[in-house]
Amino acid sequence: MIDWQSTLWVLLAGGLMATSCALIGCWLLLRRMALLGDAISHAVLPGIVLAFWLTGSRATLPMLLGAGVAGLLSTSIIQWLSQRRFVQSDAAIGITFTALFALGVLLISRYSGQVDLDLDCVLYGEIAYVPWDLWIIGDTVLGPRAIWTLSGVLLITILFTTGLYKELLVSTFDPVYAQAAGIPTRAMYHLLMAVVALVVVASFEVVGAILVLAFLVVPPATALLISRRLPMMILMSVVFGWLAVLLGYIAAHLLNVSITGSMATASGILFALTLLATGLRAGKGRPAISAQRIER
Amino acid sequence: MPLEIRNLTVVYNGKPAIHNITLTVREGVLTGMVGPNGAGKSTLLKAILGLVPRATGEVWLNGRPMDKPRGEIAYVPQRGSVEWDFPVNVLDVVLMGTYARLPIGRRPGRAEREWAMECLRQVELEELWRRQIGELSGGQQQRVFLARALAQDAPVYLLDEPLAGVDAATEGVIMEQLHRLRDRGRIVLMVHHDLQTVRDCFDEVALLNEHLIAVGRVDAVMTPENLQRTYGGKLVFLQDMD
Numbered sequence: 170m171i172d173w174q175s176t177l178w179v180l181l182a183g184g185l186m187a188t189s190c191a192l193i194g195c196w197l198l199l200r201r202m203a204l205l206g207d208a209i210s211h212a213v214l215p216g217i218v219l220a221f222w223l224t225g226s227r228a229t230l231p232m233l234l235g236a237g238v239a240g241l242l243s244t245s246i247i248q249w250l251s252q253r254r255f256v257q258s259d260a261a262i263g264i265t266f267t268a269l270f271a272l273g274v275l276l277i278s279r280y281s282g283q284v285d286l287d288l289d290c291v292l293y294g295e296i297a298y299v300p301w302d303l304w305i306i307g308d309t310v311l312g313p314r315a316i317w318t319l320s321g322v323l324l325i326t327i328l329f330t331t332g333l334y335k336e337l338l339v340s341t342f343d344p345v346y347a348q349a350a351g352i353p354t355r356a357m358y359h360l361l362m363a364v365v366a367l368v369v370v371a372s373f374e375v376v377g378a379i380l381v382l383a384f385l386v387v388p389p390a391t392a393l394l395i396s397r398r399l400p401m402m403i404l405m406s407v408v409f410g411w412l413a414v415l416l417g418y419i420a421a422h423l424l425n426v427s428i429t430g431s432m433a434t435a436s437g438i439l440f441a442l443t444l445l446a447t448g449l450r451a452g453k454g455r456p457a458i459s460a461q462r463i464e465r
Numbered sequence: 466m467p468l469e470i471r472n473l474t475v476v477y478n479g480k481p482a483i484h485n486i487t488l489t490v491r492e493g494v495l496t497g498m499v500g501p502n503g504a505g506k507s508t509l510l511k512a513i514l515g516l517v518p519r520a521t522g523e524v525w526l527n528g529r530p531m532d533k534p535r536g537e538i539a540y541v542p543q544r545g546s547v548e549w550d551f552p553v554n555v556l557d558v559v560l561m562g563t564y565a566r567l568p569i570g571r572r573p574g575r576a577e578r579e580w581a582m583e584c585l586r587q588v589e590l591e592e593l594w595r596r597q598i599g600e601l602s603g604g605q606q607q608r609v610f611l612a613r614a615l616a617q618d619a620p621v622y623l624l625d626e627p628l629a630g631v632d633a634a635t636e637g638v639i640m641e642q643l644h645r646l647r648d649r650g651r652i653v654l655m656v657h658h659d660l661q662t663v664r665d666c667f668d669e670v671a672l673l674n675e676h677l678i679a680v681g682r683v684d685a686v687m688t689p690e691n692l693q694r695t696y697g698g699k700l701v702f703l704q705d706m707d
Binding site for chain 2: 246
C-alpha cells in the first residue's frame with residue numbers, strides 16, 4: 170500500500186532541492202568550480218556542530234547560520250590561499266575543506282556523548298523522514314518543515330540567479346573583461362559562494378552533505394552535453410534534476426534500497442545515457458577541470 | 466582629453482615587469498605598442514585597467530585619476546583568455562558590451578540587442594549572430610571581441626594583439642574599425658606583435674621592453690638604434706627594412 174501523501178512530500182522535497190542545486194550548479198560548473206560545492210559541503214560541518222552546541226537544538230535556522238558562516242569562511246580561506254599564491258588553487262581547496270571537515274568530526278566525536286547529533290545524519294541525510302518532521306504553530310500544522318526551508322532557499326536562489334543574471338554571465342565567461350567594464354566580479358564571487366553555502370546546507374536534511382555534490386554537478390554536466398546556450402542549459406539541468414529524483418524514488422521502491430543513494434545513482438545513469446545519445450562526440454565536452462578561476 | 470600614464474611600475478614576484486612608464490595616449494591618434502615577448506605589453510594594459518596591482522604610478526583620464534575603470538575603457542583581451550566552448554552565441558557575447566552602461570540587475574532589452582546587431586554588422590558578422598562561439602574561426606572570434614568593445618562605446622579602447630593569427634579579411638575589418646574609432650576622437654592603444662606592419666597600422670608607436678624605450682610618430686621612433694635597444698641583438702635583420 171503506497172502512502173501517496175508522503176510520497177508526494179518526498180518527491181517535492183527532492184525536486185525543490187534538485188532545482189536549487191541545478192540553478193546554482195550550472196554557474197559552478199562553467200567556472201570550473203564544481204568541486205568547490207563539494208568543498209563547501211564538507212567545510213560547513215564545524216559550523217553546524219558549533220551552532221548545535223551553542224543553541225542545543227537541531228532547529229534549522231541556527232544550523233543554517235552556523236553552516237553559512239563556516240561556508241563563507243572556507244571560501245575566503247581558499248581565495249586567500251590561492252590569490253597570494255601560497256599554494257595552487259586546487260591544493261587550497263583540498264587543504265581547506267579537509268581541515269575544516271576534520272575539525273567538525275573532532276567536535277562531533279568530542280561531544281557525541283552529550284548531543285544528539287551523529288555523522289550519519291549530517292553526511293547522508295534521510296529524505297524518507299521529510300513527511301514526519303512537521304512545522305506546527307499552535308494547533309496549526311503547516312506541513313513538513315523541509316518543504317518550507319527548501320522553498321525559501323529556492324526562492325533566494327531564483328532571485329539571485331535571475332536578478333544578477335547578466336553580472337553572473339559576464340563575470341563567469343570573461344572575468345577580466347568584466348572587471349575592466351566595471352562589473353563587480355569579486356562581489357559576484359562572494360555572493361555566489363554565499364548562495365552555494367545556503368543551498369548546500371539546506372539540502373543537508375534532505376540528501377546529506379555528500380549527495381548534494383551529485384545534484385550540484387551531475388545534472389548541469391548532463392545539460393551542458395546537449396545545450397548550446399546558457400538558458401537552455403539551466404532549464405535542462407532542472408529537468409534532469411527532477412528526473413533523477415523521480416526515477417531514483419521509483420527505483421528505490423522497486424529494489425528496496427536507499428532513496429537518496431538511488432536518486433544520485435539515477436543522475437549518474439542519466440548522464441551516461443545522454444553521453445551515449447550524443448554519440449560520444451569528441452570535442453563537445455569541456456576540457457579537464459582546472460581550478461584556476463577561483464580567485465576571480 | 467588624453468589618457469595619461471604616469472610613472473607606472475608593476476612588480477611580479479619581486480621583479481619589475483614594467484618599470485616607471487610615463488606615456489600619454491591622445492585621442493584621434495592610433496597608437497601601437499610593440500616590444501619583445503615578456504616586455505610587459507599585456508601587463509601595461511592590465512595595469513592601466515587596474516587589473517594588476519600598481520607598485521607605483523597613476524593613470525589619469527579626462528584630468529582625473531582613475532583607479533578602477535567603470536566602463537570608460539573598452540578592453541579587447543587576447544583570444545585565448547576565454548573558453549570558446551562556453552554555451553553562449555555570438556550575439557550574447559556582443560551584448561556583454563552593453564552591460565557596463567546598464568545598472569546592476571537590469572538586463573539588456575530590445576534597444577541593446579539592436580545596437581549589438583549594428584556592432585556585429587560593422588565587423589561583418591551579422592549573419593552569424595546565432596552561432597555558438599566555438600563554431601567560429603579564430604579571425605571571427607577576434608571580430609566578436611571587437612564588436613563587444615564597439616558595443617561598449619567607450620572613450621578609450623585598449624586592444625591586446627587583436628591581429629595575432631587572424632586572416633587577412635579580419636585584419637582589414639579590424640583596422641578599418643580602429644581607424645573609424647580614431648576619426649571619432651577615441652583614444653586607441655593597441656599591442657602589436659609584427660614589426661613589419663607597424664608603419665601601415667599606426668600613427669604613433671611606443672617601444673616597450675620593461676622600460677619605455679621611445680614613443681612618437683612611427684618614422685621618428687622606428688630607427689635601427691631604438692629597435693636595437695628594444696629587441697637587443699635579436700633583430701639585426703631590421704637594418705633591411707627601409
